[in-house]
Amino acid sequence: NAGVTQTPKFQVLKTGQSMTLQCAQDMNHEYMSWYRQDPGMGLRLIHYSVGAGITDQGEVPNGYNVSRSTTEDFPLRLLSAAPSQTSVYFCASSRTFTSTDTQYFGPGTRLTVL
């Protein structure tokens, strides 16, 4: 199993540009999520999905959209990039959304918005 994969690894955008961060998992996990990591703040939840066709907002959803058309894929869209969205983005998945299930993380995407 490849686990959780993310593309691209690095991306530089100009303010106002849009892009999609890709995330895929091959473990047949129901739950998938997106986090951003900023220095001194740990990881903060952006959006999550408990199954295909079901998404919901996390702690910091503004400026981001998600969709979940298949169990495997959970892309994150930046509609109009802003410098405040410069961060490292991690996708994660777990078997279910229950509190005892372990989340497994992808390698991350480092995004810079100029």
Place this chain on the structure above:
Amino acid sequence: AQSVAQPEDQVNVAEGNPLTVKCTYSVSGNPYLFWYVQYPNRGLQFLLKYITGDNLVKGSYGFEAEFNKSQTSFHLKKPSALVSDSALYFCAVRPLRDMRFGAGTRLTVKP
């Protein structure tokens, strides 16, 4: 609200000495607690978790964590530190449909 706190930004230990990375939690109901490690330019790797039962949880790479209900703590420990243990460590709690992380503790093990 459920949360965790890591009171130390940085922990320095000498190779071969025991190490402790501290975590305290605030949880209503049963606490489900996790530890992750992040090496430079990598994603988070799962180390161990506490669900129920024995207060001493053993995990990957020789790490263990001690759950203490009276002190609301879940400290990560290792009897003998290695230089390769140098990394960023995160404690986390998982409320339903979410995961809340501490700010992280940077562990440096010096030869």
